[in-house]
Structures are given as C-alpha cells and as structure tokens.
Amino acid sequence: MTQSFKFELVSPERLLLSEEVEQVVIPGTEGEMTVMAGHxxxxxxIKPxxxxxxxxxxxxxxxxVFGGFADITPDGCRLLAESATRVAELDRADLARRIQEVRAEVEGxxxxxxxxxxxxxxxxLTTLEGALLPA
Structure with a gap:
C-alpha cells in the first residue's frame, strides 16, 4: 500500500488544493519530477x-501552473504557484493573452x-498550449 502525504497547491488568489495524496508530478525547471511520501x-x-x-x-x-516553486519534505509538499488553475477550468483566451504578452516582451x-x-x-507557454489545447 502506498503511503500518503500532505500536498498543498497555493496561488496568490487562493488555496487550490490541500489534501492527503499518494503522488504529485511537478514540472520543475530541471525536468519533471514525481514526489511521493518520504521524498x-x-x-x-516550477516552469509553466x-x-x-x-x-x-x-x-x-x-x-x-505558470511558474513558482515547490518545497518538498519527507512528509509533505507545498507548491507556491505564480498562477494556477484546474485544467478543466483553463481559459483559452487567457493563455493566448499570456503568450501575446510574452511575445511583446521578446520584441521589446x-x-x-x-x-x-x-x-x-x-x-x-507555447509547449503548454500545444499539450493542453487541441489544434
């Protein structure tokens, strides 16, 4: 039987999740990582x-998630996201707006x-868009 641990996902707007979980897969800047109890x-x-x-x-x-960082301990994980939402609630227009803003940053x-x-x-962001939104 897999052990559980406390996981919290927090964004500046709200606490999205706080519960006992078996594992969490996180998109770290150095690569994807799986967190389990005893880590x-x-x-x-965190990258987008x-x-x-x-x-x-x-x-x-x-x-x-659109960036942030994760603090992982053997008995828990707290992820503080710059911005986060459930995949089911993702707003296509918001993602497109973010991409346009970053394109303007590149040009300027x-x-x-x-x-x-x-x-x-x-x-x-464009990789995330391709993975989440069908063409």
Whole structure:
C-alpha cells in the first residue's frame, strides 16, 4: 500500500488544493519530477506546465501552473504557484493573452539576458498550449 502525504497547491488568489495524496508530478525547471511520501528535502523552481495529483483514494486531478516553486519534505509538499488553475477550468483566451504578452516582451527586450529569459518563457507557454489545447 502506498503511503500518503500532505500536498498543498497555493496561488496568490487562493488555496487550490490541500489534501492527503499518494503522488504529485511537478514540472520543475530541471525536468519533471514525481514526489511521493518520504521524498528527500528539496526546493525546486516550477516552469509553466501541468501538475498531476493522485489523491489517497486513487483519483487524479490536473492543474496548470505558470511558474513558482515547490518545497518538498519527507512528509509533505507545498507548491507556491505564480498562477494556477484546474485544467478543466483553463481559459483559452487567457493563455493566448499570456503568450501575446510574452511575445511583446521578446520584441521589446533591451538586452540579451532579458530577451533570452522571455524567449525561454515563451517556449514553455507555447509547449503548454500545444499539450493542453487541441489544434
């Protein structure tokens, strides 16, 4: 039997989820990672992507996050997202607006470092868009 642990997903607007779960798949900036009970203490940055949560009863929930960070301990995980929503509630217009804003940042970048960061974020957002929204 798989052990459960406490998981919290928090955005500036609200607490989206706080419950016992069996595992959480997080889109870390260094790659996707699966968190389970007893995980080594870790802090990681989060890139735009999908969080998959398997709750203690075996059900699955998915959330879209737009950056943030996760604090992982052996007995829990708290993910503080810059912005987050359930996949089922994703607003296509909002995602398209975010992509347009980042494209404008790329075009208006004054230096190489700013342009590189904006291009990386744009790539993450367009990958997310392709994964979530059918053509």
């Amino acid at each position: 080594a203490p870790t802090m990681t940055s 992507g999908v969080i998959r949560v398997v709750n203690a009863s075996g059900g699955t929930e998915e959330f879209v 970048a004054k230096d190489h470092e700013t342009r590189t960061r904006a291009e990386e974020f744009l790539g993450q």
